[in-house]
Each structure stands twice: as C-alpha cells, then as structure tokens.
Amino acid sequence: MYLNSAREMVVMIDVIAQIARGEHAQRTGRADEARAWFARAIDASLRPGAVPHLLPLALVSAQRLDEAREALDAAHDSGKISDQAAATLYVRAKAFERAHAALDRATAWTEWRDPLMRAGIDLERGNVNDAKAAVSAAIAMFEAEARLLLRDPDRLDACDQPDVAKLYATLAMVQLAKGDVDGSFNSAERARSFSFDTLIQVNPVISQWWQRAAAQYSAISNTIVDQLPTAAPDRTAGLFAKLDAADADLAAAERAVDAASPGLLLRRSAPGHLRGxxxxxxxxxxxxxxxxxxxxxxxxxxxxxxxxxxxxxxxxxxxxxxxxxxxxxxxxxxxxxxxxxxxxxxxxxxxxxxxxxxxxxxxxxxxxxxxxxxxxxxxxxxxxxxxxxxxxxxxxxxYRPDVGVSTARPLIVGDPEFDATLRPDLNRLPGAQVEAAAIGALLEASDILLGAEATKAAVTARLEACNILHLSTHGHLDELSPFASSLVLAGQGDLSVADIAGLRFGTDLAVLSGCDTGRGEATLGGDVIGLTRSLLRSGVSQAVVSLWPVDDEVAPIVMYRFYQELAVGTPPASALATAQRAIFTLTPDDMHVAYHKLGGTPASEGTKRRRGLNLPPELRDDEVIPQPLSGDAERYWAPFMVVG
The missing domain is CATH 3.30.420 (Nucleotidyltransferase; domain 5)
Structure with missing residues (x-):
C-alpha cells in the first residue's frame, strides 16, 4: 500500500510540475515551450500509478479539449473522480452541462471557489440571476478571508491566482448581461484594489519601516522558493536564517504600527470606498x-x-x-x-x-x-x-489631470561605477554619464552624482529633498523574485524594490532611464510587482520607465528633449510625447550628431550598448546592435512610458 501511495505521489508531482512550467511559459507568450511542457505532462499522466484526474487535467491545460472531455467522461462515469473535481475539470473543458450536473451532486460550498465555479457555469448556461447570486457569495467569502491578511506579501500571494481576477471579471460579465455598465466598470476597479492599497497613515518612520520590512520578507521568501530545489544544505540554512530575521523585523514593525494606531492594519486590509x-x-x-x-x-x-x-x-x-x-x-x-x-x-x-x-x-x-x-x-x-x-x-x-512639475530640485544620477568583479556581465555606460551631465547643465542642478559618487548611501540620503529623481543606470528585473528587482549603483550597492518600499520620497517625478524599469512580474491576478509599483506606493507622483533595453546613445537624446519640455512647464506625458516625436524624425546620422552635441562620442556600430542585465535572450542587453536604424524604429522611441 505504501509503495503504491509513494508511486502515485511521485507521478502526481511530476505531472503537476510539468503543467506549472507549461502554464508559466504560456502566460509569458512562449507557446512552443508551453506545448512541450504540456506534452511531457500528458506522457507522465499515462504512466503506471497516475491517479485518474491527471490525464484530463494535463489535456485541459494543453487546450486539447475534445480529448480532455473524453478522458474525463470515462473517469467520472466509472466513479474514479469525485463530482467536485469533475465539475472543476468540466468547466475548464467547456462542458458546462456536464459541469452543472456534477456540481449539483457535489457537497455544499466550502470555499469561495465553489460558488465562483457555479457562477461561471450559470453564466454560460444563461442563468444570469443565479450567476449573480453565486458570484456575490463567492466575493463575500473571499473578501472576508482577505480582511484577515494584514501583511502586504500575504495579500499579494492571495491575489497571485487567476481565480481572484476571475471573481471580479465574472461579476462584471454578470453585470453587463443585466445591463449594468457602471457596475461592471466598478467591479474591474475593485479587482485592483486588493493589491494596490494606500499607504499607512502613521509616523512616517514607522510606515517606511513596515513597508521595507514587508518587501524584504517577500524578496527573501521568493528567493528561497526559487533556489530551494538546487541549493546546497548550507546555502538553504543561510536562506532560512535570513527569512527568520526578516520575519522578526516585519513582526516588530507590525507591532509598532499597531501601537501607533491600534487596529490600523486590520482596518486597512478591508477594501475602502472606491470612486465609481x-x-x-x-x-x-x-x-x-x-x-x-x-x-x-x-x-x-x-x-x-x-x-x-x-x-x-x-x-x-x-x-x-x-x-x-x-x-x-x-x-x-x-x-x-x-x-x-x-x-x-x-x-x-x-x-x-x-x-x-x-x-x-x-x-x-x-x-x-x-x-x-x-x-x-x-x-x-x-x-x-x-x-x-x-x-x-x-x-x-x-487618475489626475495633467499638470507640469517643478524642475527646481533635481537629483541626477548617471553611470554609477559598480564593482566589476561582482557584475562581470555589465559594461559601463558612457551614454548614461553624457545624459546625466547634459540634463544637469540644462536644469542647473546642484546634485549630480556620477561614477563613483553614485553610491546607495549618497542617493538615498538625498531622496526626500528632491522633487525630480533621474537615474540613468543598468536595471535588473528578477522575474522569479520581483521584490529583488533593482537599479545598479556604485560599488557593491543597488537600489531594490525592497529598498524603495522603505524610503520616503519627496518626489513629484522619478525618471528611470535604465533597462526594463517599467516591467515587473505580472501576478496571476493581474497586478505587476516591480520598480514602478514601489515608487508609486512610496509617494512618487509619476514615473518615467522603460519596457525594454534602452540604447545607450539614444536614451540621452530622448531624455534631454524630455527635460527641455519639462523645464518650460509641459506636463510629463506631453513632454515625453514631444521627445518621442522628435526622435521619430531623425536619421541614423542625425542621431550621431545629436548625441555628439550633448557631449558624447558616438561608438562604432559593433560597440554600441544597451542598459540592463539578466534578461531573456531575445531582450538581452549589452549585445551588438545589428544595424543602424532610423528614429522611427520603435526600438528607439517607444520603450519609455509615463506611469501615474
């Protein structure tokens, strides 16, 4: 008996692992890779010892729905799969009548996913009123659970599942079916409210401590999940020791928050009033x-x-x-x-x-x-x-109407002199230094940190006093541990998401002209964890960030034109559009001339660089640029965006 149970467990872990890898590849658009993982899962589900529900699960995940329905019918009709499990799989296989029949025989609702599944089935079968009752019950159950999640990492984990977004999407679909357009829009907004909440309104020092501790706890726990399967025992012990220390720090911060405002964390976890x-x-x-x-x-x-x-x-x-x-x-x-x-x-x-x-x-x-x-x-x-x-x-x-931002107190950071022994995959960015120096001269800035001066200590000490923060450096996007994503600074330092969460900004606008600063890890619930989210949560009003690696000689031209507009009172979104339109009209020779006018020496085509590290191969930075392009190439003008 024990041998059979062990065999079943081994096969189940293998199948589920292959499906999880396939779903991750699917979410990130790697269709061929996803198909390969799903094929492996299907093969594994046919091995001796596989429990009956694994084959239809693997087939559904691979979108081979006809085969999934056939396998599911055989297993369910023979009593090898429970009604509850069968109903879940029938929904995914789009066999809604079979799902309805199986769910009718299942036990009472035990968690919020049960009425959500019922709502989806009712909606597909045209029973809109029943669907509304079921999804309303599901949302009430979920929100009651969410109110008990006081920690930001726990709330993000709770939202990091597709069924949470599906809750509010189902309600929106029901409301649309009933002609309630306003209600459907409000439901979409409510779906976002759980993972993008307001700052704690207590002593700023305590608030920053709590935010930093929560982000640091999440960064370490995500690192453990990523490294645990392959980490050596001594490395594992060290990681768990760090997690224990982070947990203790977060618990202390929570006690400080509660002492300053008793019950605040509990009140904060409940969704507040939302604008309709x-x-x-x-x-x-x-x-x-x-x-x-x-x-x-x-x-x-x-x-x-x-x-x-x-x-x-x-x-x-x-x-x-x-x-x-x-x-x-x-x-x-x-x-x-x-x-x-x-x-x-x-x-x-x-x-x-x-x-x-x-x-x-x-x-x-x-x-x-x-x-x-x-x-x-x-x-x-x-x-x-x-x-x-x-x-x-x-x-x-x-949303707020467009207004200009003051350029009176800028903090400008460019081309930090990082420790090359720790970052052998990075090159210095001459364009970043040109960019910072040119913008500093344009704005008559007194705070310009270049090269070795651009340390973490120097940057963080000046953040509260600046109203514009400009960081021109390499960026690091950690898709497996998004709270560990960071901007590279001088020496051994970097500015991570966890660091930003614990800082106090007096900043109207943050400009991160490094690589991938606008991207983050999209949770299964649709939220995006990354540098932008942390900046906005830490008090920055707006941010200019990039969606892909930025060419080191083009970014200074875009940024200089952007700041020319800001300096005369143009709002950030309009200023960026003007800068992008200017780039759009340039030839390769025009861009060489523009870069030279800013103080740069154009590199040969084989030595041009882009800003960033640890990227997927097709987006990898510090690569040879294949051929000169005109300014109308999206590669040059389109990476930057204004958020906020």
Missing amino acids: AADIQDMLAEGTLLLEYLAVGDDLLMWAVTRDVLRPIVRELRSNELAVLVRDFQITCTAGRASNTALSLLLVNPVEDLLRTHNRLVIVPFGALTAVPFHALRLDGLPLMLTHVVSYLPRAEA
Whole structure:
C-alpha cells in the first residue's frame, strides 16, 4: 500500500510540475515551450500509478479539449473522480452541462471557489440571476478571508491566482448581461484594489519601516522558493536564517504600527470606498479617453471612458493567444520595427471613433497587457504616439489631470561605477554619464552624482529633498523574485524594490532611464510587482520607465528633449510625447550628431550598448546592435512610458 501511495505521489508531482512550467511559459507568450511542457505532462499522466484526474487535467491545460472531455467522461462515469473535481475539470473543458450536473451532486460550498465555479457555469448556461447570486457569495467569502491578511506579501500571494481576477471579471460579465455598465466598470476597479492599497497613515518612520520590512520578507521568501530545489544544505540554512530575521523585523514593525494606531492594519486590509464610474468621468479632462482592461481566461474586457461615454467591449480570446501577441510585439519592437496589426485590431480598432475625437489617452492595463506600449499601436497606419499623448495608470482611481512639475530640485544620477568583479556581465555606460551631465547643465542642478559618487548611501540620503529623481543606470528585473528587482549603483550597492518600499520620497517625478524599469512580474491576478509599483506606493507622483533595453546613445537624446519640455512647464506625458516625436524624425546620422552635441562620442556600430542585465535572450542587453536604424524604429522611441 505504501509503495503504491509513494508511486502515485511521485507521478502526481511530476505531472503537476510539468503543467506549472507549461502554464508559466504560456502566460509569458512562449507557446512552443508551453506545448512541450504540456506534452511531457500528458506522457507522465499515462504512466503506471497516475491517479485518474491527471490525464484530463494535463489535456485541459494543453487546450486539447475534445480529448480532455473524453478522458474525463470515462473517469467520472466509472466513479474514479469525485463530482467536485469533475465539475472543476468540466468547466475548464467547456462542458458546462456536464459541469452543472456534477456540481449539483457535489457537497455544499466550502470555499469561495465553489460558488465562483457555479457562477461561471450559470453564466454560460444563461442563468444570469443565479450567476449573480453565486458570484456575490463567492466575493463575500473571499473578501472576508482577505480582511484577515494584514501583511502586504500575504495579500499579494492571495491575489497571485487567476481565480481572484476571475471573481471580479465574472461579476462584471454578470453585470453587463443585466445591463449594468457602471457596475461592471466598478467591479474591474475593485479587482485592483486588493493589491494596490494606500499607504499607512502613521509616523512616517514607522510606515517606511513596515513597508521595507514587508518587501524584504517577500524578496527573501521568493528567493528561497526559487533556489530551494538546487541549493546546497548550507546555502538553504543561510536562506532560512535570513527569512527568520526578516520575519522578526516585519513582526516588530507590525507591532509598532499597531501601537501607533491600534487596529490600523486590520482596518486597512478591508477594501475602502472606491470612486465609481460616474466619479471617474467627472474627473476626466476634456479630450481624454481612458481605456481600462481586464483579461481573464478566454475573455478580454475593455471599458472606454470619456466625460460623456462609458462603453464596454468584450472580446473572446484565449489568454495564451494574447500572451503570444504581446510577446511577439515587444520582441519585434526591441529588434527594430514592429508589425502590430493583430494587437492594433484587438486593442485599438474597437475604439477608433473615440480615438479620433480624443487626443489624450490614459491606459489602465492588466496582466500581459502591462508589457504593451500602447503608444506604438497604430491607427490609420500611424503610431498613436504621433497623434495622441499617452500615459498609463495602475487603476482608474489614480487618475489626475495633467499638470507640469517643478524642475527646481533635481537629483541626477548617471553611470554609477559598480564593482566589476561582482557584475562581470555589465559594461559601463558612457551614454548614461553624457545624459546625466547634459540634463544637469540644462536644469542647473546642484546634485549630480556620477561614477563613483553614485553610491546607495549618497542617493538615498538625498531622496526626500528632491522633487525630480533621474537615474540613468543598468536595471535588473528578477522575474522569479520581483521584490529583488533593482537599479545598479556604485560599488557593491543597488537600489531594490525592497529598498524603495522603505524610503520616503519627496518626489513629484522619478525618471528611470535604465533597462526594463517599467516591467515587473505580472501576478496571476493581474497586478505587476516591480520598480514602478514601489515608487508609486512610496509617494512618487509619476514615473518615467522603460519596457525594454534602452540604447545607450539614444536614451540621452530622448531624455534631454524630455527635460527641455519639462523645464518650460509641459506636463510629463506631453513632454515625453514631444521627445518621442522628435526622435521619430531623425536619421541614423542625425542621431550621431545629436548625441555628439550633448557631449558624447558616438561608438562604432559593433560597440554600441544597451542598459540592463539578466534578461531573456531575445531582450538581452549589452549585445551588438545589428544595424543602424532610423528614429522611427520603435526600438528607439517607444520603450519609455509615463506611469501615474
């Protein structure tokens, strides 16, 4: 008996591991890799000792739905799979009548996923009222659980699952089916409220301590999950010792918060009052179009919002297909010029009438769409950047009308002299130093940290006093431990997400002109953990960040033109659009001349560099640039975006 149980466990772990790898590849647009992992999972599920539900699970994951339904029918009809498990798999296999019958025979609801599954089945079968009752019950159960999660890492983990986003997407679909467009938009906003909450309003020192401790705890725990399978025993012991220390520090910070304001953490964990659709419409400036997205399962939901219009749009598109479109678009952008017909048809064409009458565009993306430079999508054959001013928000409630920012107190950091023995994969960035020096001269800045002066201590000591922070350096995106993502500084230092979470900023605008500073790890619930999120949560009003590796000689030209606009009072989003339009018109020779005028010496084509490290091969930095491109290549003008 024990031998059989052990065999079943080994096979189950093998199948589940292959499926998990396949799903991760699928979410990130690696379709061929995903198919290979799913094929391995299917093969493993056919081995002796495999429990009956593994084969239909593997087939469903691979989207081989006909085969999945056949295998599921055989296993369920013979009593080898419980009604509850069968109902779950039937839903994924889109056999909704069989799912309904199995669920009717199952036991009472034990967790919020049970009524959520019922709601999905009822909605597919046209029973809208029953679906609303079930999804409302599911949300009540989930939010009751979420109120007990006082720690930010725990809340993120709870939201890092597709069923959480599916809760609110299902409610939105039910509301749309009942004609409640306002309610559907409000549900999309509520889905974002759990993972992007407000700052703790207590003593700033305590608040910063709590935020830093929570981020550090999450960074270490994610590192353990990543390294545990291959780490040596002594390394494992050291990691767990660090985790214990981080846990103790976080617990102490929580006690300090509770002492300063008893019950605050518990009150904070409950969702607060959210602005409704009508409130958002009243806030929008004339000529502004806000597009909010929610992509869950095979449904892509969009809301187009102006002062006078609230238009819902629903498209059916498999999530893996969307991820592939996004990945292909970004890869072709980084390589030179993108072919984005499919994404433009999907994301732009449904609202082209509104785009023609509104030239200010605000994007609230979700999940895979956070990696899309919407300003590079095309309308009438032209990128939106040429005709619209585009910015991005984590949620619609964060919208504020455009205003200029003061350039009176900038802190400018460029080309930190990092320890080359610790970072042998990096090269110094002459363009970053040119960029920082040129911007410093333009703004008559007194705080310019270059080379060896750009240490972590020097930077963090000045953050509270500056109203603009400009960091021109390498960036590091850690997709497995996003709280460990960082910006490289001088010596052995870096500025990580965990560090930023514990800092106090007096900053209206942060400009991170390094590589990949705008990307982060999209949780399964659609949130994005990264440098941008941490900056906004730490008090920065707006951030300029990049979606892919930035060419070291082009970034200074973009940034200098951007700051020229800021200096005369142009709001950041409009300033960036002007800079991007200027780059768009340049030839390769024009860019050489512009870089030289800023004080740089143009490198030969074989020695040009891009900023960043530890990237996927197709986005890898510090590579040889293949050929000179004109400024209209998305590679040059499109990576930067304004968030906030």
